[in-house]
Amino acid sequence: xxxxxxxxxxxxxxxxxxxxxxxxxxxxxxxxxxxxxxxxxxxxxxxxxxxxxxxxxxxxxxxxxxxxxxxxxxxxxxxxxxxxxxxxxxxxxxxxxxxxxxxxxxxxxxxxxxxxxxxxxxxxxxxxxxxxxxxxxxxxxxxxxxxxxxxxxxxxxxxxxxxxxxxxxxxxxxxxxxxxxxxxxxxxxxxxxxxxxxxxxxxxxxxxxxxxxxx
Amino acid sequence: xxxxxxxxxxxxxxxxxxxxxxxxxxxxxxxxxxxxxxxxxxxxxxxxxxxxxxxxxxxxxxxxxxxxxxxxxxxxxxxxxxxxxxxxxxxxxxxxxxxxxxxxxxxxxxxxxxxxxxxxxxxxxxxxxxxxxxxxxxxxxxxxxxxxxxxxxxxxxxxxxxxxxxxxxxxxxxxxxxxxxxxxxxxxxxxxxxx
Numbered sequence: 001x002x003x004x005x006x007x008x009x010x011x012x013x014x015x016x017x018x019x020x021x022x023x024x025x026x027x028x029x030x031x032x033x034x035x036x037x038x039x040x041x042x043x044x045x046x047x048x049x050x051x052x053x054x055x056x057x058x059x060x061x062x063x064x065x066x067x068x069x070x071x072x073x074x075x076x077x078x079x080x081x082x083x084x085x086x087x088x089x090x091x092x093x094x095x096x097x098x099x100x101x102x103x104x105x106x107x108x109x110x111x112x113x114x115x116x117x118x119x120x121x122x123x124x125x126x127x128x129x130x131x132x133x134x135x136x137x138x139x140x141x142x143x144x145x146x147x148x149x150x151x152x153x154x155x156x157x158x159x160x161x162x163x164x165x166x167x168x169x170x171x172x173x174x175x176x177x178x179x180x181x182x183x184x185x186x187x188x189x190x191x192x193x194x195x196x197x198x199x200x201x202x203x204x205x206x207x208x209x210x211x212x213x214x215x
Numbered sequence: 216x217x218x219x220x221x222x223x224x225x226x227x228x229x230x231x232x233x234x235x236x237x238x239x240x241x242x243x244x245x246x247x248x249x250x251x252x253x254x255x256x257x258x259x260x261x262x263x264x265x266x267x268x269x270x271x272x273x274x275x276x277x278x279x280x281x282x283x284x285x286x287x288x289x290x291x292x293x294x295x296x297x298x299x300x301x302x303x304x305x306x307x308x309x310x311x312x313x314x315x316x317x318x319x320x321x322x323x324x325x326x327x328x329x330x331x332x333x334x335x336x337x338x339x340x341x342x343x344x345x346x347x348x349x350x351x352x353x354x355x356x357x358x359x360x361x362x363x364x365x366x367x368x369x370x371x372x373x374x375x376x377x378x379x380x381x382x383x384x385x386x387x388x389x390x391x392x393x394x395x396x397x398x399x400x401x402x403x404x405x406x407x408x409x410x
Contacts, residue, residue: 146329147294155328164328168397169390171328172336175293176300177385 015039017061017096025051038097045100048083049111052098055087056116063087063096066117069124071131073104073158083110083133102133112138130156147178232369239283239309240362241271246282246306248299251289253316253348260351270358279305284361285338288348290318291331300381303338308376311341311365313357316348322397323347332397336388339379 018032018041028047033040043051055063067086080101087096102108112135113120124135125144132154135141142148146155151174152165164171181202245267249257261267261275276282279302291299303312314334317323320343322332331337341364344357368375381387 152328160328162327163399167390167394168332168336169386169393171293172296172331172393173385173390175296175331176337176381176387178294178297180294180297 015094015096017041017055017094020058020060021051021055024054038095040097040099042099042101045102045110048085048098048100049113049116052085052087052113053116055096055098061089062091063089063094065090066113066119066123067095069113069120069127071127071133071156073131073156075158077104077158080104081108081131081133083127085113108133109136110134111136112141114138130154132157147180149174149178233366235370236366236368240365243270243272243283243311243358243361244274244276244281245272246276246279246285246302247288248285248302249288250291250295251316251318251348253288253319256348256351257286257288257315257354260354265351265355267355267358270355270362272358279303280307282306283310285310285312286315286354287312287319287334288315290316290323290325291334291337292329293331294329296331296337299334300337300387304378304380308378311361312338313342313344313354313361314340315344315354315357316346318347320345326399332393336393336396338387 014032014034018029018039021041022029025043025047028044028051030042030044032042055061065088067088068084069086070084072082072084081104082099082101085098087098088094089096100110102110108131110133112124114124114135114137121138121140122144124138125141127133128135128138128141129143129145143150152171153160155164166174247254247257259265261273267273279285283306285299285303285306287299303310312334314320318325318330319334320340322330324347326332334340342357342361344353346353349357379387384390386393
């Protein structure tokens with residue numbers, strides 16, 4: 001049990017994981033900082049998956065629980081968009097925050113950690129939905145909060161107007177045209193018994209691979 | 216013997232109106248469409264202290280096929296717009312709608328990309344209950360206003376029972392009307408559409 005975990009005191013010393021990471025990955029660990037007692041490690045985007053896999057599997061680290069995946073875009077346009085993984089080692093009671101910085105001027109892409117923590121599935125879908133970050137290797141990267149036919153973009157980006165891009169009439173028209181039942185993917189309905197009980201028209205739609213038109 | 220006048224059917228029609236309206240107004244079966252905190256007040260209205268059963272509404276209808284009055288209690292996101300529209304279309308005539316609370320009536324504080332700015336852009340509404348959320352007394356006052364409205368209806372009014380379906384343009388109201396009623400107000404006038 002480390003002293004920094006949840007004690008509420010501002011620890012100036014970074015988590016011991018930082019030294020281990022720097023020794024193992026060298027320049028891929030770009031920098032680190034301590035913010036209100038939490039250690040934040042900035043990692044090179046192309047090596048994030050490798051670093052996270054090591055943090056999960058190394059006997060000295062054992063970050064076996066992925067608390068959250070999220071992203072941050074700052075009002076300052078010069079600052080990069082960050083993707084954040086919040087990790088916890090349940091056995092040791094230790095926390096670590098891993099970030100990568102992505103250039104908003106280029107396609108936002110980072111490797112999925114679905115293969116490391118299954119819980120990343122919906123978390124990554126939410127980040128994709130709200131920020132437009134694509135997770136390479138995610139098995140079913142679709143919108144999760146907004147409906148699949150939503151065409152206005154990614155709402156939590158800073159260039160997204162609060163009331164949306166379209167007029168209210170156009171938003172209402174698109175909402176009324178949506179078919180709430182056409183959103184199931186075949187992955188969601190992979191239980192054979194459930195498939196047999198589906199209505200005929202839905203089976204027919206799914207056999208054609210249709211699940212609403214994704215922009 | 217007594218001669219029955221041929222010019223007196225008005226009397227009979229009026230009484231039949233009175234009878235049906237009395238029956239309809241005092242046996243409304245609500246279809247609760249609770250999406251937010253207004254639904255908690257709605258449940259309190261139905262519970263023992265306020266006791267909605269006094270108005271003949273103790274039978275909550277969770278099937279639109281056996282419902283008379285749709286009570287939208289809470290904010291309606293665009294994601295639920297096709298759902299409430301389908302529920303409204305499934306309800307048989309005669310039917311009425313109550314928009315409960317600020318969000319259902321106007322979008323409330325949620326002047327954002329997700330929120331329908333008043334359910335009257337999706338379905339026709341008879342009574343708007345203001346409040347955030349309205350107290351049970353407020354909802355009951357709205358229900359009593361609806362009962363008053365029902366008691367004033369007439370068989371002769373053919374337009375009353377007309378279905379207002381989504382038109383060929385995919386909208387229930389004209390597009391200009393929707394844009395007009397959704398105009399920003401309060402704090403949201405400071406927001407620009409292009410950020």
